[in-house]
């Protein structure tokens with residue numbers, strides 16, 4: 741008999757290990773993978789490229805539906821395209837990173853992207869690991885397993901500046917905390933831990949340990965279904 745699809749929500753602030761953990765868990769268990777941050781980055785990239793004033797929420801809301809965002813959900817090769825163009829590289833620039841919180845706070849943007857996320861999750865035959873900020877609270881409140889990853893600002897800044905070669909750790913830490921504050925304080929679907937999420941502090945854990953912890957939790961849920 742085929743196993744029932746298992747839905748896993750992984751939320752938390754920047755640099756806690758969501759993407760690396762989610763991709764590895766999905767690959768190990770044969771599940772699909774969705775990076776919802778990449779979708780918000782993609783719509784932000786589209787706004788910037790089309791000269792939309794991102795300080796004006798009504799200007800963003802008016803055009804939010806124009807960008808066609810397509811996510812590839814293979815954990816070995818996740819992709820993100822806007823209007824048929826691969827934007828995997830351009831969505832990681834500092835410009836997009838500094839503007840994404842303003843765009844993702846606009847309710848019309850969230851409504852569109854949340855709808856997209858739910859339809860992707862519903863069509864994942866074997867199940868899916870979805871990572872973001874509001875997956876357990878808003879997008880997939882009935883997920884089989886919810887994980888909320890945390891880590892100290894120091895650990896997160898060190899990880900992020902390790903990726904951005906030559907970046908100053910203090911500047912990275914400040915930018916990251918500023919984005920967390922914006923994401924946590926917005927009115928619509930802020931970054932938050934769901935009441936029924938399992939919280940894992942990754943500050944002192946290796947990536948491998950976090951992956952093993954989440955794989956074990958998913959297997960327990962899957963076996964109980």
Ligand SMILES: Nc1ncnc2c1ncn2[C@@H]1O[C@H](COP(=O)(O)OP(=O)(O)O)[C@@H](O)[C@H]1O
Pocket residue numbers: 752753754755756757758759760761899900903942945946947948950
């Ligand atoms: N437990 C960990 N220990 C050390 N480095 C980690 C750990 N988890 C993730 N990393 C590294 O930190 C960086 C940020 O991880 P990422 O998965 O992109 O976080 P997020 O998706 O939460 O922003 C990556 O370079 C990743 O390899």
Ligand SMILES: Nc1ccn([C@@H]2O[C@H](COP(=O)(O)OP(=O)(O)O)[C@@H](O)[C@H]2O)c(=O)n1
Pocket residue numbers: 753754755776777778780781840841842844845871872873874875919923
């Ligand atoms: N479910 C989600 C995922 C991301 N986001 C927004 O998208 C931004 C980028 O998300 P990301 O996961 O790529 O961020 P990093 O992990 O790279 O720091 C976040 O700072 C949020 O503003 C969101 O609002 N809701």
